[in-house]
Amino acid sequence: MSGDILFVSNGSGKAIFLTSRDVLVKSFCSLSSTCSFQDSCRSCDIVSAAKNHLAGNKSNLNIKNLDGELSAGIGEYKIGKNVLLKVMGLGSCIGVILSDASTGICGIAHVLLPGASDKGETKYAETAIEKMLEEMVKMGARKSRITAKFAGGAQVFKHMNLDILKIGDRNAISVEEVLNRKNIPILAKDVGGDTGRNVIFNPADGSMIVKYTKGDVLWL
Incomplete structure (x- = not known):
């Protein structure tokens, strides 16, 4: 559009x-x-x-x-400056936002799985965050000023109790662990539950907008 x-x-x-x-x-x-x-x-x-x-x-x-909008598909991340960033249709996946308010450079990743990838696949939490962080710094972001917000991680198989199937919880834990290891402050998060989400990042004021598939909207 x-x-x-x-x-x-x-x-x-x-x-x-x-x-x-x-x-x-x-x-x-x-x-x-x-x-x-x-x-x-x-x-x-x-x-x-x-x-x-x-x-x-x-x-x-x-x-x-x-200056426009960018949308990250499953396993992708997008980086921009003064652009609306989106990840849509999150179930157990996590939308991870990194932002440097001092330069306006920000990124969003659509994380599918916890952990890291030996092949550099950005569908994994650790790999996606590391690559997005590295590229943002190359663009001019200041690592010491970068902060994070994330949302998603719904329990898709809500009638299943096996830990191996609780991929949403594992994704949320993996994302938070990586951000803590990287010393990136987490300003807001909205995870868990059994409802899908769309996540939008507004660089104009640093808001993460979480729109649930049931219609509720959060500004974090």
Whole structure:
């Protein structure tokens, strides 16, 4: 989808708008749980500010433009600067975000399995985090300023009690262990349960947006 990606915030809430030809087509809003319109964006101060911005008018709300979006598929990671980062359809997988707020460089990985890979496969937690970290530093990120957030790790086989099948729990543990070994502060996490998630990272304010398949939305 071509168009602007806007981040709009005020004292009561914040939202990301994906636009096409100056029309708001999708949103992720921190007020969605209390809004009667949900994601349809009928009318509010935040929506009005976004529409005015697209029309070239000034607004008294905080508005920032993002430079596009990147989505990491299973076993992939993506790195960018001032771009919306996404991993979609997480079940037992983990979406891992690394971010250096001082440079704006950030990355997101779609981790499938715990541990490391001898072959350098980034579907494994340790390998994905190490490669993403290394590439971010090469791009100019400052390792001492990098922080992490992650979400996912649902129990897909919720009726199974064998530890070997609890891949979501094992993924979450593996990700946290790697981040701790790398001395990367974990600012937020949302793991476990039995519900799938989509994870979005907003570099404009460092928010990890977790949208559950059942509809609930968290801004962390």
